[in-house]
Amino acid sequence: MSGVRVLAGTAKGAFVLSADGARKRWQVDGPFFGGWEVYHLKGAPAAPDRLYAAQWTAWHGQLIQRSDDGGRTWEPVGNLFTFDGHVGKHQWYDGSPRRWEFKRVWHLEPAPNDPDQVYAGVEDAALFRSSDGGQSWQELAGLRNHGTGPRWQPGAGGLCLHTILLDPHDSRRIIVAISAAGTFRTDDGGTTWRPINRGLRSDYLPDPDAEIGHCVHRIAAHPAAPDRLFMQKHWDVLRSDDGGAEWYEVSGNLPTDFGFVVEVHPHEPETVFVVPITSDSQHYPPGGQLRVYRSRSGGGEWEPLTRGLPQRDCYVNVLRDAMAVDSLEPCGVYFGTTGGQIYASADGGDSWAPIVRDLPRVYSVEVQTLR
């Protein structure tokens, strides 16, 4: 019997939402780590009952929790994130130099083939890896030190490394995204890195076509087509067909091309989902209508998906890590809002229903397909 497990990180803890393959009746477990902020939790593809969670408060700092029973019980593991070698400085909002400082973990990405290997994207922007199930963490310092680091500046949410794409066919290739530095790629397992932002244009930069400085919100790729990347930038939805060497805009007929999430259909590499948000000064959907937009042509042409979503008086946001797709047939699509709703579609986005309506502010949504 197949099923799904949705993992939600919120401002007041983590929640685990379970259903069978019909995805109609849900069991909600949690909050885990109640009262703590959980930016992200995610399961290991190679051992689905192995979960990692990033737990944080301003009072007590960062903890990493690990579960080996699908989220029923948790154990704290290592929480020491020490920059490797020369710490250096990035730029502050006003352009002044500021020493790199570990603040929190934004994203945890377990490796495709080894449940004990997991990557952590942190603020101030850096990439860490654990090879012992989260007990100890080592920085892949080549990213921070490849040369452009002293010019990185934080976005409104901080200088955060929020997206980690691991190539399932080539463990040496990793793509990460940093707000507001841009997108970076390694082809040697993290030793050497280079910016891959050609084609991105940001009018908030002195040079709109600069090599770095772009506020990339999210990147997604289909596992079977890892060179085809989709990006929701601060403004603009873009795509690359060559692993990020060149990007071009596919915002097309979207009502606004500002937003945070982007996801790719699990069975159709040309089908993409975004949630347009009015603007960077109005972080809510246009006209108070919450709409997912789907393109079946790899961008450019988009259709609004509205059935079951509030079409009036809705002023929530959908944050960058808060959308996920399962791999059932038809595929399920999930997203969480800053108003505490988690919406699910069991038919590829055609219709939607809330799993829960009153959670804390949702930071992240992941889903595991269990077979």
Added chain:
Amino acid sequence: MIRVILPAHLRALARADHELQLEVDEPASVRRVLDALEAAYPPLRGTIRDPLTGSRRPFVRFFACGEDLSSRGPDEPLPAPVARGAEPLRIVGAIAGG
């Protein structure tokens, strides 16, 4: 024997009682109490003081005998009633948030 009271979040994390009792070398100081606390409850490492510098986290305070000990040096001896176990050392999370 030193008595220590933890804030609610750390009690839950340590799976500990409201009040803990710790054996601490004399003369007892905040540093020695925290060393003993972290050794007995490893998940608390990094939650009260920075794991690298040892400095107190900004929203954490140390109270005892009606006084705020937070600004004292970490190696200063604790007040005698705390050192002999008559009074607890209270580790407190500052009031903030929503």
